[in-house]
Each structure stands twice: as C-alpha cells, then as structure tokens.
Amino acid sequence: MSNDERYPVGSVRTTFRIVEALEQRGTAGVTELAEEIGLSKSSVHKHLTTLESLDYVVRDEGTYRLGFRFLGVGNRVRNRSELVSIAKPAIENLSRTAGSVTNLMVAEHGYGVYAYRAGEQFETSSYLPPVGGRVYLHATAGGKAILSQFSDEEVETVLDRRGLPSLTEKTITDEQALRRELRSVRDRGLAFERGEHLPSVQCVAAPVTASGRPVGAISVSGSIDQMSGKKLEEDLAGLVVSTANAIEVTLLRR
Amino acid sequence: MSNDERYPVGSVRTTFRIVEALEQRGTAGVTELAEEIGLSKSSVHKHLTTLESLDYVVRDEGTYRLGFRFLGVGNRVRNRSELVSIAKPAIENLSRTAGSVTNLMVAEHGYGVYAYRAGEQFETSSYLPPVGGRVYLHATAGGKAILSQFSDEEVETVLDRRGLPSLTEKTITDEQALRRELRSVRDRGLAFERGEHLPSVQCVAAPVTASGRPVGAISVSGSIDQMSGKKLEEDLAGLVVSTANAIEVTLLRR
DNA sequence: GAGGACCGTTTCCTGATAGCGAACGATTGG
DNA sequence: CCAATCGTTCGCTATCAGGAAACGGTCCTC
Known part of the structure; x- marks a missing residue:
C-alpha cells in the first residue's frame, strides 16, 4: 500500500x-x-x-x-443541508422568471459543486456539468463569486491545490488577472462567465454569505445565443443578486 | 475486524x-x-x-x-441507467396528466429504490420516501409490481433476505397472503398500495419488463384523501399501465 | 483565573489482514 | 477441440488497521 x-x-x-x-x-x-x-x-x-x-x-x-445506494447517500447529504432547502424554492422561482437554468453552487475541497439545479428543461442544446459534478472555481461564475468572498490566503490555498488550468481559450490562467477579476466581482457583488468554462456557455452569479462567510453562489446559465448584452448584464444580473439576497435573509431568520 | x-x-x-x-x-x-x-x-x-x-x-x-461528492457519484449512477433516461420524460408527463407524484422504482439487493421522481410539488402534506431511499418490496405498490414478475424462487430469496416486517397495520406480513396478492397483481398487471407502507399514502403501480425480466416499476402516489375509489382504481391505473407500456416499447427500440 | 473535563489529534506497538501469485472451473471463440 | 480469458478460490506473508495512552487545546465551572 x-x-x-x-x-x-x-x-x-x-x-x-x-x-x-x-x-x-x-x-x-x-x-x-x-x-x-x-x-x-x-x-x-x-x-x-x-x-x-x-x-x-x-x-x-x-x-x-x-x-443506487450511492444515490440515497448523495440525496441525504443534500437534503440535510439547510442552505439547499432554503435555496431550492428560491432558485426554482428564479428559473421560472428568468426562463433559464439556475444553479446553487457550493465550494468543497477547492472545487465548486453544483448542489442543486432548476429549469433544466430550458437548456437542451449545450452540455452542462451534472448536479453533484465538480468544477474549477476560477473558471465558473459561481466559483468566482465564492472566491471573491474568500480572504487572500484562502484563495491562495485553493490555487495551490487546484491550480489555474485552462479549459477554453478564455479561461483566466494568470493569478494576477484572477485577483483583479475577483476584486471587480467583490465590488459589484456579481460574477460573469463568458465561455471560460465551456466555450458556448454564458453565466452570471452572485455569492450567498452568512455572517461574512461565503456559503455558496446562485447562478443563471445559458448558451451564448440565449443570453448576452443587456439581458445578461442587467436583467439577469439583477434577478440573481436579489435572489441571493433573499436567501441570505432567510438564512438569518432560520 | x-x-x-x-x-x-x-x-x-x-x-x-x-x-x-x-x-x-x-x-x-x-x-x-x-x-x-x-x-x-x-x-x-x-x-x-x-x-x-x-x-x-x-x-x-x-x-x-x-x-457533496456522494451526490456526484449518485447522480452519475442514475444518469448512466438507460431505464432512467427513458423513463424520465415519460413519468414527468404522467405526473402532469395525473396531477400527482410519480416514481420510478428499481429493485436492488432485495429492496426497492426510488430511482426517479416527478411532481414532488403535488405532495406537500405527507412524507414520501426520498429519492434514492430504500423501501421494502412487499409493502409498496412498485415493489409488489416488481415482485409479481419474479419467479417463486426469486421471491423466496427476497423474503429470506428482508423478511416481511410490518410497517403499518395494513402491511401484508403473511407469506401466503403475499403470494396470493402477487398472483392477482400479475394477472391484472397492476399493484395497489393502500396504507401498507405509510398509513395515509395510497399508490398504484405497474411493472416495466424487458425481455421477460422486470427492470422496474412506475407508480403514482398520493395521500388517501387525494386519490381513492374510481380515480385510483381506474383513471390512474390506466395511465400508469400505458406509461409503463410506452417505456417498454422505447426500451426495445433503443 | 485556576482546575478539570472533554475534545480532536498524535504516537507507538502488535496481531490481524490486505494484497499477491498461483491454481481452479466455467465460458468463449477460432 | 483446445487455447484463451474470465471470475473465483486458496494459502502465504509483509504490511498495516486498530488499540491504548499521552498530548495540546478549548470550554465550562467554581
């Protein structure tokens, strides 16, 4: 051994x-x-x-x-999570109003994990990472939203563990560029993803925090021809932020 | 050890x-x-x-x-299953037309496992076994539908392994009574569950077979005041059977 | 604020065992 | 019909899984 x-x-x-x-x-x-x-x-x-x-x-x-026993364990893990049970109705609503796929991402072991997804029926064309799937934090909107709430040292730990692999030609692979991007995300409370993870996928995300710590991120994703320009940067962005805020408030009142 | x-x-x-x-x-x-x-x-x-x-x-x-890694493994297991991917749209349709919760159950290790469920929003009152959860075959409509397609020896194997524990006062706990019930289920191609698993839950199920072997069961469940009498025994029963048949046909054509 | 109780963690030791190689039937295909 | 390949079984042995005890930290309690 x-x-x-x-x-x-x-x-x-x-x-x-x-x-x-x-x-x-x-x-x-x-x-x-x-x-x-x-x-x-x-x-x-x-x-x-x-x-x-x-x-x-x-x-x-x-x-x-x-x-299928693994399915039972996995679902129990998910259903035990307070964040998931609170976020579930919220992102289902968001999915209906936005008419797009919405996700809840959480961070674990330096990866992002899609803990829940709603509105899968809106996305038939492009392939999306499966629920429970692990993705790189630096290459996804939700991941960057979470990273933006980490301290510099925590970000460093993630980068040491997972690196900055290039997934498409648009992936941020330079640490300084990522740090700049994260500052901008932190300032706006919003992260965008424009083909950095999958070439034809666009995404906007907002972090969800509880007592100053990031616990996850809400995101809306779609193919590049479904969402771009004003729709992505204003309409969807606003919806995502207000959904994330609503979840934060509910988390406080639990 | x-x-x-x-x-x-x-x-x-x-x-x-x-x-x-x-x-x-x-x-x-x-x-x-x-x-x-x-x-x-x-x-x-x-x-x-x-x-x-x-x-x-x-x-x-x-x-x-x-x-959450377990969630990833569990979902991969499910998504790899041909039966699930075929049954998924079918039971989603069934859920909409029936206005009730619908399930796909498969048998594993002598238990029934809910592999997929649609229309969870229709059932807010009573508690249902979670997706991925394991239930006794003898006490559930889907389980009895599957058992009805097993040979006598296979049924015996299941009973030796899992027994006939009583879950409610209506659970079938006598082997001869179960054998009679299974014959009736086989004849009709339909299984009912009337409070045998959970006191207030009613259910109707039909087996799904592929080349003579049972591969799962389709079921519709609801609380006792939502479905009973003619609705359960005729309308829903017919829908469940035709859904199961449609899935069988698609399985053949894969 | 000192003491104690409990926690997670680390260390060291040893008997049980995880992994190996070889052999065994069953099945397959040329 | 035989050769190849499969899953399975069987002893053996070096390794390691598990146990006891000590350690350092934190949280009460008095």
Missing part, C-alpha cells in the same frame, strides 16, 4: 479507486478493473465482494456496476 | 459504517462516532482523515460531515 500521510487507511483508498473506476466505466469486470488500478485480480475481487455485501455495488452476471 | 465471509476487506466495512453513521447524524465528532461504531478514537480518526483526503468527507472546525 502507498503509505501516504494523507491516507492512513490504505485499503479505503483502494476501495474508492475501484468505486471511481466503476463510476467512469458504468460497468466493468474484475480483470479490467485490476489492470486499471494496478492491483491483483484477487484483491479487486475481495473489494468488490465487500462492496456488494454492503449494497454499494451490484453483481450482474459476472460483471459489476455501482448500485 | 469481524472476519465474516461476506466482508473480505474488513476496513472497507468499517469505513462505510462511519459513512452511514455520518449520513444519519448529518454532522458528528470523532468520539461520538467511535462510541457509536464501537471503535477506538484513533481508528475512526484515521478513517475520517482518509475519507477527507479522498474528498468524501468534509472537516468543519473539529467536526465532520459527508461531502
């Missing part, structure tokens, strides 16, 4: 390597997984047997796949 | 014990978890550190909670 300081229980790391390989492939066999992970067949088999007994993996005629 | 044949990698079982304890509590400390699981504080701490490095757990000021 790789005895990294960060993974004191090596076999847990192994198991989640297998889980993540299964997550990517959808369905896979023992040999296939063993080769991918670089483990012996027998070890992989032991892990799969254990995971199956725990109901996290389903054995289907000599092949394996992840079970 | 308990050296059960079914859990060849004991520490994986330990880790998921911790995950499930965290899932129930929402947030917990090391000592609390160690007492619950019956493990030493240092071991629990090692597991939590590992899980945090893997981004599945979040450390928040000396206390721990599950991360």
